[in-house]
Amino acid sequence: MTARDEHRWRLLLDAVLTLSSGRDLDELLTRIVEVSRDLAGAQYAALGVLAEGERRLRLFVTDGISDEEAALIGPRPTGRGVLGLLIDHPEPVRLHDITEHPQSYGFPPNHPPMHSFLGVPVRTGDRIFGNLYLAEKIGGGDFTEADEEIVTALAAAAGVAVENRLLQEERERLAVFEDRDRIGRDLHDIVIQRLFAIGLRLQAGMKWTDDPRLIERIDEAVDEIDTTIGDIRRTIFELGTRPRSGDLQTRVTRLVDRAAGSLKIRPTLAFSGPIRSAVPPEVAEDVIAVLREALSNTARHAHAGRVAVELTAGAEVVLRVRDDGVGIAADAVEGGLRNMRERAAAHGGRCAVTAVEPSGTQIEWAVPLS
Ligand SMILES: Nc1ncnc2c1ncn2[C@@H]1O[C@H](COP(=O)(O)OP(=O)(O)OP(=O)(O)O)[C@@H](O)[C@H]1O
Numbered sequence: 001m002t003a004r005d006e007h008r009w010r011l012l013l014d015a016v017l018t019l020s021s022g023r024d025l026d027e028l029l030t031r032i033v034e035v036s037r038d039l040a041g042a043q044y045a046a047l048g049v050l051a052e053g054e055r056r057l058r059l060f061v062t063d064g065i066s067d068e069e070a071a072l073i074g075p076r077p078t079g080r081g082v083l084g085l086l087i088d089h090p091e092p093v094r095l096h097d098i099t100e101h102p103q104s105y106g107f108p109p110n111h112p113p114m115h116s117f118l119g120v121p122v123r124t125g126d127r128i129f130g131n132l133y134l135a136e137k138i139g140g141g142d143f144t145e146a147d148e149e150i151v152t153a154l155a156a157a158a159g160v161a162v163e164n165r166l167l168q169e170e171r172e173r174l175a176v177f178e179d180r181d182r183i184g185r186d187l188h189d190i191v192i193q194r195l196f197a198i199g200l201r202l203q204a205g206m207k208w209t210d211d212p213r214l215i216e217r218i219d220e221a222v223d224e225i226d227t228t229i230g231d232i233r234r235t236i237f238e239l240g241t242r243p244r245s246g247d248l249q250t251r252v253t254r255l256v257d258r259a260a261g262s263l264k265i266r267p268t269l270a271f272s273g274p275i276r277s278a279v280p281p282e283v284a285e286d287v288i289a290v291l292r293e294a295l296s297n298t299a300r301h302a303h304a305g306r307v308a309v310e311l312t313a314g315a316e317v318v319l320r321v322r323d324d325g326v327g328i329a330a331d332a333v334e335g336g337l338r339n340m341r342e343r344a345a346a347h348g349g350r351c352a353v354t355a356v357e358p359s360g361t362q363i364e365w366a367v368p369l370s
């Protein structure tokens with residue numbers, strides 16, 4: 001092994017060790033660029049990272065050009081010319097003279113002269129993250145096949161580093177969303193429902209008094225509760241709570257499956273119409289909330305032997321939940337049912353609770369689809 005070979009091996013080993021240390025991406029990429037320049041014996045090296053899903057370079061790390069020189073050259077390349085060629089055809093390219101390539105876009109003024117060129121894609125498997133470029137083989141001459149091989153290996157290492165970073169960013173983003181989802185859901189399913197119940201209890205209490213001052217105070221309290229519910233709804237909206245995963249049909253199926261546990265019977269389930277495509281997300285959220293309440297009522301109050309759930313999408317989306325239980329007492333105080341009516345009214349729809357013969361209850365909740 002010659003001293004030069006030994007040097008190369010040490011550099012390569014060094015680069016791999018750097019990659020497994022938990023440094024940040026910029027630092028890793030800078031190191032890779034330095035090492036590739038050294039290993040391939042180039043005067044200049046650069047690594048361009050593509051903006052995700054775009055044809056544009058979002059990051060361009062260079063080595064061999066001082067900050068002052070870089071400032072004189074002006075804006076970083078965005079991916080035209082030969083650099084663009086590599087983006088469109090992610091295969092190694094070796095050129096004797098980059099300026100003579102038909103795709104050459106020319107260099108901006110103050111750009112150091114570059115002739116010999118080696119470019120390889122930064123990729124893992126099918127995913128292309130960018131390219132690693134080398135220019136001006138030191139001592140003249142062209143880049144060799146051996147240079148290409150070693151730089152390709154480094155580019156693969158860079159690919160792993162970039163992929164790692166993207167995965168990490170994705171995980172962090174998901175963690176934030178999950179938190180927001182959970183907070184939004186708790187506010188919606190627990191806090192708002194409780195406030196509703198308190199408001200109803202206060203209103204029901206009014207019949208026990210003729211004292212106008214007390215009635216006025218109760219009215220004020222109920223109004224305040226309504227305002228608070230409005231505030232919370234806005235907060236939920238601002239949290240940007242995403243609809244829970246899955247399309248409406250999948251979610252309805254999941255919910256019914258889960259309800260089978262508390263009902264001790266398995267509801268029948270029927271779908272018709274283009275539910276997946278025709279029901280907008282805001283309405284889908286309400287369909288889920290209404291179904292959840294209807295199934296919970298059936299489990300708690302109906303003592304039913306059969307429950308049927310039906311969801312139809314056409315001119316309107318219609319949810320029907322029918323049971324053959326004891327039926328709703330005439331003097332029942334509404335909690336969740338009122339919430340269902342409000343959810344329908346908010347979309348210009350309707351909600352009907354009817355008795356089923358010979359016994360049982362049917363909820364029909366419908367909202368027009370425009
Ligand atoms: N499927 C049903 N079968 C029989 N009775 C029902 C059924 N659904 C509702 N009820 C009756 O109607 C009442 C009002 O229902 P609603 O969902 O509005 O309130 P809740 O279930 O009592 O309380 P909340 O929904 O606020 O937890 C219930 O208390 C119950 O007596």
Ligand SMILES: [Mg+2]
Binds near residue numbers: 336337
């Ligand atoms: Mg209820």
